[in-house]
Amino acid sequence: MEITENKTVEAGVPVEANAALVVVDVQKGFDDAGFWGRRDNPAAEENMAALIERWQETGRPVVFVRHDSSKAGSPLAPGAEGNAFKNVVEARRGKGAGPELLVTKSVNSAFYGEPDLDAWLKGAGIGQLVIVGIQTNMCNETTARMGGNLGYDVLFPLDAMHTFDLAGPFGWTLTAEELARATAVSLHGGAFARVVTTEQVLAGAGPLPSAA
Template sequence: MEPLDTNATLLIIDMQQGMNHTKLGRRNNPDAELQMQSLLGAWRQSQRPVIHVRHISRSPDSVFWPGQPGCEFQPALQPLGHEHVVEKNVPDAFTATGLERWLHVRSIRQLVIVGVITNNSVEATARSGGNLGFDVIVVADACYTFDQTDLAGRVWPAEDVHALSLSNLAMDYARVIETAEILTAGCKDLCALSASAT
């Protein structure tokens, strides 16, 4: 893997307390949050930009309806005061949020995407980012999803939904890699941080 840009931006999608609600069902990748925390720590130490995306639902029965605890960021992934927060109402973080302009003003062209849900907001945002000309990297083990019922009523395991979503992205929209590759081969400063943490 080539070194990351010095201003490569970590985009953390929808890591809100509502993602832990039982009504969302069974998920895959139980260590995803640990991978996200590892990347977030490395980004902060290397002083690269971090963006936190928060979903604000338009549906009153959603775990992300405004004013509910589900809207709040998970404690381990809380934004710092200087980190940019984007609020969205649809899966795609680029839609009606000003995100594209924010990135262009800062000459940012490389996005490293983590978060949830792999086949929904992560995929939608990565597709838009790729279509808009950004160099998009999706970190496979720092994302997760839930079991999905298709239109015929068949239940697909979260592991399969996750794998197919990432495969779709890898065709045309993004590079799909693992956390370890970012930390050990992405760039010198992140590699040094990874080595000092072990």
């Protein structure tokens, strides 16, 4: 995903020392093109990996969210091969210097999962979230909206997520790119979140700690 139209975007955004990276539903089942259809942003996983690694290297907290679908035939159902995390996540879990949390859910918002994400964040004094993962306009957007409503400062790096083409009412169909843009406009314009890029977040996260 190339975000090139806005030439005035600053190089970095401030990232708090204890900002939580919330990695939403990066599961193998989303590779089933026959079920989901065409996706956008082939660079999403690369950008997710860069953010996970930066968070782990700097000791910031990482929340991994897994969707345990209750819908019959879903590739994300518990026990299905697609319920497992993709390697971009699984290979990095447990590798960080900071705290890590696994949240499981069966609805869109990561705030309606187990354990209670809001309670965990507030207990750790965390006020800023960076949301990445799958899908842009579904669980990512819902989590961002609820995070904004709960008072968190939400950063939404649009190039570290992806979605799929989707059919709606009245014969309307939107491409994945159109849906991503609509989500970005709604979240940013509605002040639920600040829509940014991976590069901006990495720049704002500061330098890696030097070896003692």
